[in-house]
Amino acid sequence: MSYEVKSLNEECGIFGIWGHPDAARVTYFGLHSLQHRGQEGAGIVANEDGTLRRHRGHGLLAEVFQDETYMEMLAGSSAIGHVRYSTSSKNTLNNIQPFLFEFHDGQVALAHNGNLTNAKSLRRMLEEDGTIFHSTSDTEILMHLIRKSTKETFIEKLKEALNVVKGAFAYLLMNETQMVAALDPNGFRPLTIGQMTNGAYVVASETCALEVSGAKFICDVKPGEIVIIDDNGYRIERYTDDVQYAICSMEYVYFARPDSNIAGINVHSARKKTGSNLAKEAPVEADMVIGVPNSSLSAASGYAETSGIPYEMGLVKNQYVARTFIQPTQELREQGVRMKLSAVRGVVEGKKVIMVDDSIVRGTTSKRIVQLLKEAGAKEVHVRIASPPLKYPSFYGIDIQTRNELIAANHTVEEIREWIGADSLYYLSEQGLIDGIGLDFDAPYSGLCMAHFNGDYPTKLYDYEESYLKSLEETTFFLDE
Known part of the structure; x- marks a missing residue:
């Protein structure tokens, strides 16, 4: 029996910048340093005086933005971007991020790194309530939860939604007046904040993207935090105090670039x-x-x-052989x-x-x-x-x-x-x-998620629980008989 090569792949990388005259181009360079986190699709949304525009496509970043006119179209002083590897959803254009939502009261762009463990249940609930989805990605769920919230401000609505979604998430959102980064209560995926010499703020999945963009490291986004960036600077707020570090150990083993620091560890x-x-x-x-x-x-x-x-x-x-x-x-x-x-x-x-x-x-x-x-x-x-x-x-x-x-x-x-x-x-x-x-956090395994190795998951598995328990009872033979 023969098997196709199976390698590990991580879902995506995110990058955002607020307050730079050539924001989309800086975002391109930042995403290029994160290309190892996803090679199936890429996109950038730029903010020009409150108007959001987007370009996205299949393939590597250089393939998606090979035409210079795309960069000219993405004028503006702020932008967020995304490189994608599909995990639980199909690799269709509708699933390539950032998503850009058009509402009667404004526009919102959204990018996500991670995977929600209660996505199927939430999607079913939202669809039964009349919600129409435009993708099969779990990322879209957050925006529908925000829109259904009865809280008064966008940040309050976001905080409420973040307490509903479960699993791993590093979110990056942008509307006409602000950019917001949010990390799940366990900090499964890295997310970092930096600042350029001209004052522009940068958000990135890894610190290597800060180096490429010329930004100086400010801080890591901590579990349960949101970072709000606007023309007045940045501020950090919490959406939950029920937090415990469980950084994915495979970030250190395999996924992250060797020149990145995660939680202060190179x-x-x-x-x-x-x-x-x-x-x-x-x-x-x-x-x-x-x-x-x-x-x-x-x-x-x-x-x-x-x-x-x-x-x-x-x-x-x-280094020049195609990725697949x-x-x-x-x-x-x-x-x-x-x-x-x-x-x-x-x-x-x-x-x-x-x-x-x-x-x-x-x-x-x-x-x-x-x-x-x-x-x-x-x-x-x-x-x-x-x-x-x-x-x-x-x-x-x-x-x-x-x-x-x-x-x-x-x-x-x-x-x-x-x-x-x-x-x-x-x-x-x-x-x-x-x-x-x-690592030296006051948490199991010093703050690492070791579930890949020992099955000790730091959260409830929600929609995956039944299939996971069933898989423990099954035996599959890989090796040649």
Whole structure:
């Protein structure tokens, strides 16, 4: 039995700016630094003297905005933007954000990073009450809740709506007079505030986007907070005090750029420390340490430094291969892997190699990389994973919805090792990951969400509860019989 390559994908990245004469272009640069968070669609809404205009489309940011006339159309001193990876909704134009709503009393733009766990129930309730949806995205739900609120001001309506939606959300909204950022009560996804030298305020999913836009870091948006930005500056308010940190651990392991800081922790440094912990937990005699490009390079350097084994570039990634390579035959699929990744024969031939990777999802990619290394002459390939086994689905914005997609949920480490063809396989322990990241919040797992690894979800699962419990009783066989 053969399986298509399965990789982890995060839902999206958001960026906004208030008070810059070329806001849309700055937003473009900010989104470009967040492109790793979503490659299926992109959009920007600009605010010119209270009039909101939008352009959006399928594909990478550069593809969506390849025509300069789009930027000329998006004149204005404020803007919000979005790069998208579809998780629970279809990749149609109507689902590409930011959404732009036209009401009799004004316009509102909305962008969202995350996934609502009670979206189906809320949508059903709203539709039964006469609401008409224009997308299948859970993002649209927030705006309908705002419009149905009987509170007096927009901020009061928003606060009420934020207490109704559940799950993971980093929202960015803009109307004629203000831009508002909001984070869920657990802070699953990163969201940060900065300021440029000309006084313009910036909101972004990661601090790397602040650096690109030339903004100086002000603060992270904390769980349960909303940040209101207008021509008078910014202010922070709370919509709930029922908060507890549960930052998605996979942000540090895989999703975020290594030059970003999340909750004051540099991502590269966290990955390097997890690699160091991995070397302490799983030493092995070898000639070299190599990392799987690109997200595993930091962990590999940490492993090499602690173990004293030289770090080498044994794998090279072709940066110019299209992000998706799906072919109709197994032979062509394997050729696609070779186009994306190459083993350096002159480095690995005749050597005992430690291959460090950040995670194993289905195991298909790991199996092919081990095969590449051995075909290039590697004498032994010892696989070390800088995170615990992924055994449980995510309901907070990552496209893993069932245990059937996860090889570690159905097989032992030894079974996985044998199937991928490694000479040894070891995963980092949960405590090794927690200590490596180094958060220190007064919360379970020091403020991390570790549900992918141990099934300890920090919130109720609402609409997903029944299917999740059913999945725990099912067994799926991935491996060749």
